[in-house]
Amino acid sequence: MAVVATTTVSEPRIVADAGVRRRRFVDGLATVILWGLGASVILMLAAFVIYLFYLGASAISWQFLTGSPEETTAGGGIGPEIYNSFYILILTLIFTVPIALAAGVYLQEYAKPGMFRTIVQFSAESLATVPSIVMGLFGLLVFVYYFHWGFSALGGAVTLTLLNLPALMRVTQEALSSVPDSLREASMGLGATRWQTIYRTVIPSAIGRMTTGIVLIAGRIFGETAALIFTAGLSVSANHPYELNPMRSAETLAIHLWYTHSESIVPDVDRIGNGSALVLLVMVLIFNVSARVAGRALTKRFTGRSS
Amino acid sequence: MIESPELRVGAREKLVARDVNIYYGSFQAIKRANLTIHENTVHALIGPSGCGKSTFLRALDRMHDLTPGARVEGEVLLDGANIYAPGADPVVIRHRIGMVFQRPNPFPKTIFENVVYGPKIHGERNHTKLQEICERSLRQAALWDEVKDRLNRSALDLSGGQQQRLCIARVLAVEPEVILMDEPASALDPIATSKIEDLIGELKEHYTVVIVTHSMQQAARISEFTAFFHLGEIVEVGTTNDIFTRPKEKRTEDYITGRFG
Amino acid sequence: MIAVQAKRSHTIERIAVWVLRAAATFVIVAIAALLIYLCFEGSKTFTVDHLPIWQFLFTSDFDPTANKGGAAIFIVGTIVVTLFALCIGGPFGIAVGAFLSEIAPPRMAGILKPAIEVLVGIPSVVYGWLGLRLLVPFLREHTSSASGFGLAAAGIVLSIMILPTVISLSEDAFRSLPGALREGSMALGSTRWQTIVRVLLPSASSGLSVALILGMARAIGETLAVQMVLGNATQFANGLFAPTAALTTEIVIDMPGATQGSFLEHELFSMALFLLLMAMALILLVRFVLRKRV
Numbered sequence: 036m037a038v039v040a041t042t043t044v045s046e047p048r049i050v051a052d053a054g055v056r057r058r059r060f061v062d063g064l065a066t067v068i069l070w071g072l073g074a075s076v077i078l079m080l081a082a083f084v085i086y087l088f089y090l091g092a093s094a095i096s097w098q099f100l101t102g103s104p105e106e107t108t109a110g111g112g113i114g115p116e117i118y119n120s121f122y123i124l125i126l127t128l129i130f131t132v133p134i135a136l137a138a139g140v141y142l143q144e145y146a147k148p149g150m151f152r153t154i155v156q157f158s159a160e161s162l163a164t165v166p167s168i169v170m171g172l173f174g175l176l177v178f179v180y181y182f183h184w185g186f187s188a189l190g191g192a193v194t195l196t197l198l199n200l201p202a203l204m205r206v207t208q209e210a211l212s213s214v215p216d217s218l219r220e221a222s223m224g225l226g227a228t229r230w231q232t233i234y235r236t237v238i239p240s241a242i243g244r245m246t247t248g249i250v251l252i253a254g255r256i257f258g259e260t261a262a263l264i265f266t267a268g269l270s271v272s273a274n275h276p277y278e279l280n281p282m283r284s285a286e287t288l289a290i291h292l293w294y295t296h297s298e299s300i301v302p303d304v305d306r307i308g309n310g311s312a313l314v315l316l317v318m319v320l321i322f323n324v325s326a327r328v329a330g331r332a333l334t335k336r337f338t339g340r341s342s
Numbered sequence: 343m344i345e346s347p348e349l350r351v352g353a354r355e356k357l358v359a360r361d362v363n364i365y366y367g368s369f370q371a372i373k374r375a376n377l378t379i380h381e382n383t384v385h386a387l388i389g390p391s392g393c394g395k396s397t398f399l400r401a402l403d404r405m406h407d408l409t410p411g412a413r414v415e416g417e418v419l420l421d422g423a424n425i426y427a428p429g430a431d432p433v434v435i436r437h438r439i440g441m442v443f444q445r446p447n448p449f450p451k452t453i454f455e456n457v458v459y460g461p462k463i464h465g466e467r468n469h470t471k472l473q474e475i476c477e478r479s480l481r482q483a484a485l486w487d488e489v490k491d492r493l494n495r496s497a498l499d500l501s502g503g504q505q506q507r508l509c510i511a512r513v514l515a516v517e518p519e520v521i522l523m524d525e526p527a528s529a530l531d532p533i534a535t536s537k538i539e540d541l542i543g544e545l546k547e548h549y550t551v552v553i554v555t556h557s558m559q560q561a562a563r564i565s566e567f568t569a570f571f572h573l574g575e576i577v578e579v580g581t582t583n584d585i586f587t588r589p590k591e592k593r594t595e596d597y598i599t600g601r602f603g
Numbered sequence: 604m605i606a607v608q609a610k611r612s613h614t615i616e617r618i619a620v621w622v623l624r625a626a627a628t629f630v631i632v633a634i635a636a637l638l639i640y641l642c643f644e645g646s647k648t649f650t651v652d653h654l655p656i657w658q659f660l661f662t663s664d665f666d667p668t669a670n671k672g673g674a675a676i677f678i679v680g681t682i683v684v685t686l687f688a689l690c691i692g693g694p695f696g697i698a699v700g701a702f703l704s705e706i707a708p709p710r711m712a713g714i715l716k717p718a719i720e721v722l723v724g725i726p727s728v729v730y731g732w733l734g735l736r737l738l739v740p741f742l743r744e745h746t747s748s749a750s751g752f753g754l755a756a757a758g759i760v761l762s763i764m765i766l767p768t769v770i771s772l773s774e775d776a777f778r779s780l781p782g783a784l785r786e787g788s789m790a791l792g793s794t795r796w797q798t799i800v801r802v803l804l805p806s807a808s809s810g811l812s813v814a815l816i817l818g819m820a821r822a823i824g825e826t827l828a829v830q831m832v833l834g835n836a837t838q839f840a841n842g843l844f845a846p847t848a849a850l851t852t853e854i855v856i857d858m859p860g861a862t863q864g865s866f867l868e869h870e871l872f873s874m875a876l877f878l879l880l881m882a883m884a885l886i887l888l889v890r891f892v893l894r895k896r897v
Contacts, residue, residue: 047423051431054465058433062794069702073715076766080718083725088851090736130645137626145620146627155627158634164882165637166824168851169875172858173637180863186797198632204630213615228612230619251724258726261826292728293827296735312732319724323717324631408789437792446781450806460791463801509787516791 086202091313094306109303118277119285124256126192135200139207163201167261169200173265186268186284194266210241243334247326254322260289356381356550362416371397373574375379384551389571396524396555403439404432439512439520444472445529448506456497460516475515483511503534523553539564572593626826645876647869665857667867680849685822692765693815700773723767731831732759739765748844752834757845775811812892820885826851850874
């Protein structure tokens with residue numbers, strides 16, 4: 036229990052006894068440990084970034100970034116792979132964004148609670164639980180086998196669409212729900228239809244958050260591998276490395292990194308791997324930062340406020 | 343500065359607030375508050391909403407330490423020792439000064455675990471002792487008969503009034519010297535309220551009680567002393583009888599007669 | 604004029620709703636198709652190749668050329684790697700979640716939370732590459748592991764990959780607890796740590812369970828990073844640092860070489876189906892946990 040100690044100046048003080056001191060010690064120790072754990076997460080990230088730069092910086096050159104890969108000799112580049120990564124990314128977004136947006140808007144703004152709505156939510160949640168490699172096998176079944184497309188960028192893009200649909204739907208729904216109902220009421224009260232309200236008022240208010248979400252998901256698509264290995268393939272055409280045809284095999288940068296590690300027989304595997312890993316990391320960082328910047332800028336432009 | 347009269351000759355000054363100022367950021371919520379609370383009395387803090395009585399109450403057991411941005415100046419003496427002195431440990435202080443909140447806040451644990459939480463964290467491990475403490479505290483809180491057969495059931499299954507009495511039992515289990523109550527019955531129905539009021543009457547035998555209430559009738563029923571707060575200041579302090587029948591300040595009289603608040 | 608305009612916007616409205624509903628229906632079609640195709644192809648091992656299910660699940664005799672399809676090694680491999688990752692990443696994640704919710708000042712949170720977002724964005728291959736370059740040599744040098752590849756390497760890499768999930772869900776779980784709980788505990792004279800351990804942790808248990816389960820779900824589906832450091836030996840792990848194989852790693856290694864319609868291909872699809880069922884079971888578990896807390 037507590038002790039009220041009196042000093043010679045007869046000023047009573049409240050003093051902690053041994054039990055309290057011990058508890059205070061444990062509390063302090065625990066606080067230090069938790070701070071340490073929190074800091075270690077930050078340090079871990081810093082260590083990864085620094086190490087990847089350290090490993091890969093020497094590999095980066097204009098030739099590396101634009102040249103074509105070699106099958107057996109040293110000196111290969113990753114130009115076509117970077118191109119394919121963006122190609123598939125854009126193709127995937129072309130499919131994913133409209134569908135996810137539409138489905139998200141429907142669920143959030145239109146659908147009345149009931150059977151249909153529950154099934155759609157449940158479907159989206161189930162789709163989200165599918166591991167990416169299983170999705171890749173599904174793509175293999177449908178596009179490579181059943182449709183007889185062989186390896187194709189299109190098949191890869193559609194597979195990635197299915198993979199990212201739930202995430203983008205969730206982003207859309209959350210962005211829409213953050214728009215206060217008073218906005219909708221004001222618009223409908225002026226005689227606008229539901230769609231006009233959504234199109235002119237709700238979506239512009241939510242567009243900042245949606246953009247942030249889209250860009251972050253784009254970053255994930257850029258680094259996707261498991262779903263593409265069996266759908267978009269492991270090779271680039273030797274003669275036409277940069278082409279617009281979606282029906283051809285399209286090895287992305289992320290797949291190239293894996294392929295380099297596991298199958299490649301060129302002598303400078305390390306150099307190519309380090310360089311590819313670094314480029315992937317830099318792209319992720321760029322996507323991450325752009326997501327925030329774009330989101331904030333768009334919110335400001337469309338609503339005049341900063342959040 | 344208004345001095346509070348002694349009720350009995352020799353009644354000790356238990357809790358003394360001296361020149362207490364409380365700030366939330368740059369907003370001053372309490373201005374130069376001075377108050378003396380005597381042992382084994384029930385002291386009511388009344389005033390219109392927003393006048394700072396809860397803010398003042400929380401300063402008495404250093405609960406503002408938990409609020410970022412809150413700052414307390416001045417002294418609060420517990421048996422002569424300043425609880426805001428640099429070396430004073432809030433853990434010790436909160437052991438000696440307990441608080442019951444406006445909304446019952448039982449932990450999502452069993453009734454038994456709720457009551458013995460305080461003794462347990464202070465190091466008591468003997469299971470027999472804990473059971474004794476549990477029964478004693480629940481009896482003091484007039485809850486024992488209602489729950490003695492279901493001590494191992496969740497505290498959240500109790501009614502609002504029962505939960506609040508459980509929270510009181512929880513505080514009693516650590517054997518504090520002072521009990522602070524922040525509108526303890528405002529969230530309860532009239533029957534539960536009257537049970538709590540009866541309880542407070544019994545508690546003052548062994549404890550010192552400071553209670554914030556927005557109900558003047560309640561203050562008149564249960565307290566011996568009353569302090570009237572208005573806009574962050576203590577306007578008047580006196581025996582409850584004096585405050586309600588012969589208020590010295592006009593603001594006090596206006597509040598009592600219902601002209602505002 | 605107004606009457607005509609009103610009719611036009613009304614038509615637009617009808618078309619818009621139709622389009623939106625079609626998009627929503629697409630989602631249902633997608634998952635239905637996926638389940639149907641996968642079940643169909645994944646069951647061929649049992650229907651076409653006549654492998655008994657119990658043999659698939661519980662025997663470890665894996666030799667597709669001889670029509671032996673015991674997948675137990677891979678199933679156990681997946682489970683063990685996941686548990687390893689959970690044992691490290693689980694407590695670590697919950698602790699950092701508590702840190703963010705209860706202790707971290709805004710400036711620290713302002714650095715830590717973006718850092719966690721970046722960690723989420725790092726692709727699986729890059730984690731695998733880091734594992735290869737950093738972790739495997741380290742394990743080779745400093746532990747009893749012969750090559751550095753193995754269960755420990757994969758478990759550690761995986762634990763880092765599930766950290767962000769566990770951290771943010773744990774933080775949410777703690778934050779959603781009412782402040783009255785903390786006040787009540789502190790007012791009885793407990794220290795902050797005692798409040799966290801004795802009150803907040805038990806009170807948030809369902810939210811924390813969800814964090815762990817979703818971390819697990821993430822872990823069992825992870826392919827590339829695990830494959831790059833696990834060692835890919837078709838054997839049970841006979842030690843903490845021994846190489847072994849998991850469902851995802853086996854699929855990604857053998858599928859490129861499997862001919863359509865072969866025993867191996869059917870076997871791999873069965874494994875994929877099993878993986879999917881595991882993931883879905885975990886999600887159902889989450890729903891169950893969340894429903895029970897009410």
